[in-house]
Amino acid sequence: MRPLNITELFLEQFETHDILGLIDLSNSVGWDYDVDEVTTVMSSGRIYGHKNDEGQIVSSAAIIDYSSKLASIGMVIVREDYRGMGLGRKAVEKCLESVPINTPIMLIATEDGKPMYEKMGFHTIDIVSKYLCNSYEPLITSSDLYSNISPLSEEDLSGVISFDTEAFGVNRETFLMNRINQSKDSLVVKSLDGAIIGYGLSVKGPVNLILGPIVAADSETALLIINELAKNHPGKLRIDVPSGNDIYMSKLEKCGFIKVSQPPIMLINSNELPLRNNTLYSIAAQIFG
Known part of the structure; x- marks a missing residue:
């Protein structure tokens, strides 16, 4: 059973006081973000996501906008108990909305995330090893x-x-x-x-x-x-x-x-x-x- 209904979750832009919560979110899915890495992401771009009514971060997505010619999305994470609620998509959509319209936006997808990105209009152009x-x-x-x-x-x-x-x-x-x-x-x-x-x-x-x-x-x-x-x-x-x-x-x-x-x-x-x-x-x- 899911902990909360999606209407009870809050989408927001995270600030420096949220860094430890973002690291906890990263750890929950086996990723290894630390304070320095999240600080660099936050200083170079913006991180959005959801908190539950207890203030726990349950989703995230970050965007680094280099110019109107290119932006990059990453750090797309949803806590396991909150998956299947569309939170990752909403966080990514917030990233897309935060840059000038028609800005080319890239991301390097996980296997689990690729179908969602395809539904949003992303297409594969290459690979990285x-x-x-x-x-x-x-x-x-x-x-x-x-x-x-x-x-x-x-x-x-x-x-x-x-x-x-x-x-x-x-x-x-x-x-x-x-x-x-x-x-x-x-x-x-x-x-x-x-x-x-x-x-x-x-x-x-x-x-x-x-x-x-x-x-x-x-x-x-x-x-x-x-x-x-x-x-x-x-x-x-x-x-x-x-x-x-x-x-x-x-x-x-x-x-x-x-x-x-x-x-x-x-x-x-x-x-x-x-x-x-x-x-x-x-x-x-x-x-x-």
Whole structure:
């Protein structure tokens, strides 16, 4: 028997005092959001959902709007006892309504969520490959290229944002600044003439060290960044890779990464994502697109 009738639930935008409640919701379905991750989501976009009459959060959906050219939806969660009541759909609809009309909106779907998104008008345009690694085996790398990898500095920020814009298709400065602040390590690679040819971040989660975004001029540079971010980490790693990077993925597998799923990338209000230049080797996380 369901705990409450849907008319007794309240849809609202969550604030910082709701972060612990959102983490409890995440834990209830086996997801591993923590304070830092939810803070980055909230600082970069908006999170909506329902509370019951006791103030417990029972559903959520987040939207990160990068510009009128693209937004990304994620963190779509419904507590088990409250499923089948349309709460997830209502939270997602609130996200859709919160951005300018006809804004292309993407999401990376779970298997359970895909049918709902299809009914709402989303269609599959691609996949992303989720990789996990329990024991990383370092790559043999080029010392010449390696010498040009350094911690990302404030002076590098404008160049990194421009480099990322070409890779992702839209400017996502607010998100990147929040993600860099959250990161365990942030690295930049420069050519001999000082031009940025790659950057990468690692973010420490409760279970995995998340590697991404990784943006690079070529797969060798991307792998050098991965090696530097991962080589001294004793625990588990996670990386999510867009399609079209087969050579890169095969080398990741030689380092100990195992492909565990290929969730679909879905889109509404457009037939394709904004134009990208094929330098996005790993996304930040599924919620951020």
